Amino acid sequence: MSATFKSLGLSPETLGAVKRARFGTPTPIQAQAIPPALSGRDVIGCAATGTGKTAAYLLPMIERFAGERGTLGLILAPTRELVQQVAEQARFFGEPRRVLPITIIGGEDMNAQVAELKERPTLIVATPGRLVDLLGIKAVNLSHIRTLVLDEADRMLDMGFLPQINQILQALPRKHQTLLFSATLGADVARFGQRALNKPVRVEVTPSGTPAARxxxxxxxxxxxxxxxxxxxxxxxxxxxxxxxxxxxxxxxxxxxxxxxxxxxxxxxxxxxxxxxxxxxxxxxxxxxxxxxxxxxxxxxxxxxxxxxxxxxxxxxxxxxxxxxxxxxxxxxxxxxxxxxxxxxxxxxxxxxxxxxxxxxxxxxxxxxxxxxxxxxxxxxxxxxxxxxxxxxxxxxxxxxxxxxxxxxxxxxxxxxxxxxxxx
CATH class of the missing domain: 3.40.50.300 (P-loop containing nucleotide triphosphate hydrolases)
Known part of the structure; x- marks a missing residue:
């Protein structure tokens, strides 16, 4: 019997947002990653681009942070465009639960971003470079982050963002959940995962490096x-x-x-x-x-x-x-x-x-x-x-x-x- 979004443990409020998004049944990455992420486990997810991995980490975060105050979730992505798209989905799914994001990207007014951070948004969606800039001037506080997401981790490492990611990790509390998603699981990603994640659940819906079969x-x-x-x-x-x-x-x-x-x-x-x-x-x-x-x-x-x-x-x-x-x-x-x-x-x-x-x-x-x-x-x-x-x-x-x-x-x-x- 195939999984349903209800069977994954999502609340009626989130199920309503899923329905408004016209999602049918969960994609394989969603079906396998949402339950362990909901339970607080670290997850390494490997799936071809476009298989629904954004919702696979957003929905558990929204469920876990609903009704709570403060900045609790951080999502890192390699490009401005991806940050904006993730934030758009986070806003769509999160609004019913009052879990709202802000975007931190280069090329935008840093003073405006500092002002938004002072409002203590639930989620920060950021590119590593600009977030490190804000850390450098002590404009962002990551000491209460409970969940870190590394989206397209392979690309962030390919782009040379490892030093910035390490700086960000240093600013996080020692105990936090990490959800790492990648289209490929090469040696660099594997080494990083061994160091940064704690006994992660590995979800690989397609062999590493396999493109969408369709x-x-x-x-x-x-x-x-x-x-x-x-x-x-x-x-x-x-x-x-x-x-x-x-x-x-x-x-x-x-x-x-x-x-x-x-x-x-x-x-x-x-x-x-x-x-x-x-x-x-x-x-x-x-x-x-x-x-x-x-x-x-x-x-x-x-x-x-x-x-x-x-x-x-x-x-x-x-x-x-x-x-x-x-x-x-x-x-x-x-x-x-x-x-x-x-x-x-x-x-x-x-x-x-x-x-x-x-x-x-x-x-x-x-x-x-x-x-x-x-x-x-x-x-x-x-x-x-x-x-x-x-x-x-x-x-x-x-x-x-x-x-x-x-x-x-x-x-x-x-x-x-x-x-x-x-x-x-």
């Missing part, structure tokens, strides 16, 4: 100049929303411009955009204002958008774990979708690493080189190679394939991986 995966082996023709060909096959991953901020901006010129309303999402620009891009993509969202891995973490039809990895990710997070965007909760990965022949070693972590071979798809769209873009590229024209004329349609060329050539001209967290 995603229909395709691997395209291409030449650099074939990426742009292939992208346009795939976009023309349907009208599904598309999340396009690239490796650098500059490339994201360039691809957004090229897609817009090709007739696809697009936005860019990366750490180099302002907070207002990132919010506008996300909201526009959610509402369907943009068909395509071009993003870097760092910026897209925590992206909470339902019904993404197609995740396209125009550039292969820096690390195999990033592929897991990318593909999780298109198979959220009970949804399904398509995921396409473009790879160069020189990237086969990275492909093997990806296949090792997802524990399956990526299905090889045929590059549609006979497609009229593909042929037209390739002909334009070849014509440009034969007659490059004056340097100032490289913004026209015939240059798109060359402009979109990724991988070795772009990197050899100094387009390095974005530097670490921008004081999130």
């Amino acid at each position: 995603a229909d995966q395709h691997l395209y082996m291409v030449k650099p100049e074939e990426k742009w023709p292939l992208l346009l060909t795939l976009l023309a096959e349907d009208e599904a929303s598309a999340l396009v991953f690239v490796r650098t901020q500059a490339r994201a901006d360039k691809m957004k411009e090229l897609l817009a010129a090709a007739g696809y309303k697009s936005a860019a999402l990366h750490a180099g955009r302002t907070q207002a620009q990132r919010k506008q891009a996300l909201e526009g993509f959610r509402r369907g204002q943009y068909r395509c969202l071009v993003a870097t891995d760092l910026a897209a973490r925590g992206l909470d958008v339902d019904d993404i039809g197609h995740v396209i990895s125009l550039d292969i990710p820096h690390g195999p774990e990033d592929y897991v997070h990318r593909i999780g965007r298109t198979a959220r909760a009970e949804a399904s979708g398509r995921a396409s990965l473009f790879a160069l022949d020189v990237e086969r070693r990275t492909l093997r690493d990806i296949e090792s972590i997802i524990r399956q071979e990526l299905p090889l798809a045929e590059v549609p080189r006979k497609s009229p769209i593909f042929r037209k873009e390739m002909e334009a590229f070849l014509a440009k190679q034969r007659d490059p024209g004056p340097p100032q004329a490289d913004h026209g349609r015939s240059t798109r394939a060359a402009d979109a060329t990724p991988g070795r050539h772009a990197r050899s001209h100094g387009k390095a991986r974005p530097k670490g967290p921008d004081r999130q």
